[in-house]
Amino acid sequence: MGKTRSAPTLNDVAKAAGVSTATVSRCLNSPERVIEKTRERVMHAVESLGYTPNFAARVMAAKRSFTIGAIIPTMDNAIFARGLQEFQDQLRESGYTLLVSSSAYDPKVEHEQIRTLVARGADGLLLIGHARDAEVYAYLEKHQIPSLVAWSYDPHMHPPSVGFGNAAAMDELAQSVISVGHRRIAMISGITQGNDRAQARVEGVRKAMADNGLDANALTLIETSYEIDKGAEAFGQLMALSPRPTVVMCGNDVLAVGALRQAEKLGIQIPEQVSVTGFDDIELAEIVTPALTTVHVPHREMGRKAARELIAMVEGKSEGRSLCIDTRLVNRGSLAKPPC
Amino acid sequence: MGKTRSAPTLNDVAKAAGVSTATVSRCLNSPERVIEKTRERVMHAVESLGYTPNFAARVMAAKRSFTIGAIIPTMDNAIFARGLQEFQDQLRESGYTLLVSSSAYDPKVEHEQIRTLVARGADGLLLIGHARDAEVYAYLEKHQIPSLVAWSYDPHMHPPSVGFGNAAAMDELAQSVISVGHRRIAMISGITQGNDRAQARVEGVRKAMADNGLDANALTLIETSYEIDKGAEAFGQLMALSPRPTVVMCGNDVLAVGALRQAEKLGIQIPEQVSVTGFDDIELAEIVTPALTTVHVPHREMGRKAARELIAMVEGKSEGRSLCIDTRLVNRGSLAKPPC
DNA sequence: TTGTATGCGTTATCAG
C-alpha cells in the first residue's frame, strides 16, 4: 500500500488537510492567526493522523527548545529529589520540559553533561552550587546559556543563585549547640573538595566557635561521602577519641542518621551521652529515634522559585537575580546539654 | 569584527581546518575513516573553537538520538531513585543519555510525557508497570519505539518487562506472616487504580490467605497514596477496629514506616502487640525501630539489567526479552507471632 | 582519503 507506516510529518498533515505546511505550523503555534474553518480542518487531520511534531526539527528551525537542563550530583538522595520534583512541576506549568542528569559528584562528568545538555539545545541550565572550573562558565558564556545555581546562595557570585546560606545556617545551629554548653565539638562533613555547600557548612561551625571564644582549629573534622554507612563509620572513629567530643555535628541528615545508628550499636545514649545534629531536614530526620535536631531547608520553595527565576532569565525578563531562601532550626531530640 | 560570537558549527570547524564539513563529521563519528594527519588538524580546530555538535541537527540527519527516555511516577521516592540511578549509569557506559520525566502517578500526564519523549527522538522508552491505555501502546507501536517495562514482571504481556513478581513476593511474605500464627490480617496498600504493582501485592496477600484456608475476602484493606503520613493515618484507622488485626501488611516500606510511627504515638508495641511488614527494602527499612521485616528488591540489579535489555532492543540485537529479578524476604524485627 | 550535494521536518520571512 505505498509508503511504509512511519511517523507522519507536517507535510502529511498539510496534504491531508489540503493546505500548505506553513498553515499547519501556524495552526499549531499561533492558532489565532488562521481562520477558524481552516484550523478545524487542519486540527482534524492532525488528530486522525496522530501527528506529533518532530522536536529536533522544531528546535533547529525555531532556535528554542523549551527545555531546561539540570545537573545534580546524584538522584539517589532525598536532598535533591524533593526540590527537583517541585522544580520540574513548576517548569511544566510554564510549558517547559526538564532534562535531568546526575554527575555522581564528578566534575568531569558534570562538565560533559553540561555540554550534552547545551548541545541538546537546552534553553537554560540549573546547576548545584558554585564550585566548578572557570572553563565551564566560559563555555556557558560562549553559548549564551542562561544558568542558575541552586542549593547554595551567594549574591556576589556568577551565575545568580537561588538557595540558602549554608554557612549562616550551620553557624546558627552551632551557636545553639555551644549555647547549651558544648565545648568539645566534632564534625562529620561531606567531601568539601568541589562542594561549596559542604565547605560552607564547615565554615559555619568554625565561625560559631571563634565567635564564642573557642579555638576553631580545635574542631575535630572527618570528611566522608554522604552515605549512612560512612556516617556510622566516622561516628565510630570519633567515639574512640579521648577525650570524646560531647557533640557530633553532621554535614547532613544522612550522615547524622548513620551516626545515630552507630551510637545504638555502641550502646551510646543520644543525646544523654553525646549529642548529634543534622542538616536538611529530610523525611528521615523526623523518623529516626531520637528525632534529629537539624536545619530545615524548604526544598520545595527553593525548587519553585528557582524555576520561576530561570524561566524569567530564559525569556529575557530577568538578568538573573539571586534569591535567599530562609532556613530554620528544628529542635528535636538529638541535641541536649553535655553530660556533666 | 564581523560575525557575532555564537556557537561554532561544523562549517566553522571545516573552514578553520581547511577541510570539508564531511571530513569534520567523519572525524567525530568514525575517526578511523580519516587519515591521522587530517584528523589531528581537525581535532585541533574542534578544540580551539570549543565546538559542540548541535544535537537537533544530528538527530534529524542521523535519525538516531542515543537518548533513552524514562517516565517514572515520581522522583521524590527512594523506590525509583536507586534503580534509576543505576539504569542511567549503565546507559552512560554505552553512550546513551537518559531523559527522565515524572508523571505524578497521572496517566494523562504520563501519556503526554511519552509523546514528548518520542517527539524528542528517544530511541527507546522505559516505563513503570504495564497498566496503561491500549492507545498508548498503539502510539508506541506506530512510532516504532522499543519500550521496556520495569518494576513489574509479566512474561505474557507486551512490552517485555524486567522486574520482579510483585504478587509472588507478597504471597511469600504473607505465607510467612500466616505461618507465625496471624489470622486477622489487615493491609495498607497503595492506590491500586492504574498501578499493577499495587494490585499484584494485594493479590499476593489474598492468595496466601486462600491457600491457608483463610477467607481472602476478610482481608481488611485500606488504599492510600505512598506517603508516610498516609500510612500513619491508615494505621490509626485499623487500630480503631475491633477486633484489631494482629498484623498490618503494608504495600511498601514508606507506608510501613508511617504505621510504625503511628504505633509509637498510640503507645502500641511493635511487634509485641501488632506486627507490621513492608515491601521494597529501601534504606529506611533498616533504620527505623524496630527494623522492618520486608521484601528485598534488588533495585540496582534491575536497573542495570533493564538498561542492557533496552539497549539491545534499540540496537536491534534483541526482540525484547522479559527478565525476572529475584526478591527475597528479609526478617527483621517488625514481624513476630501474634499476642495470645 | 576527501569533497560535493542532498535531505531531514520545522519555522519564519516575504509575497500574494
Next chain:
DNA sequence: CTGATAACGCATACAA
C-alpha cells in the same frame, strides 16, 4: 489569511 521558499546544522550516499 495563506502559500512558497529559504534557512537551521549535520550525516551520508555518491563522486572524484
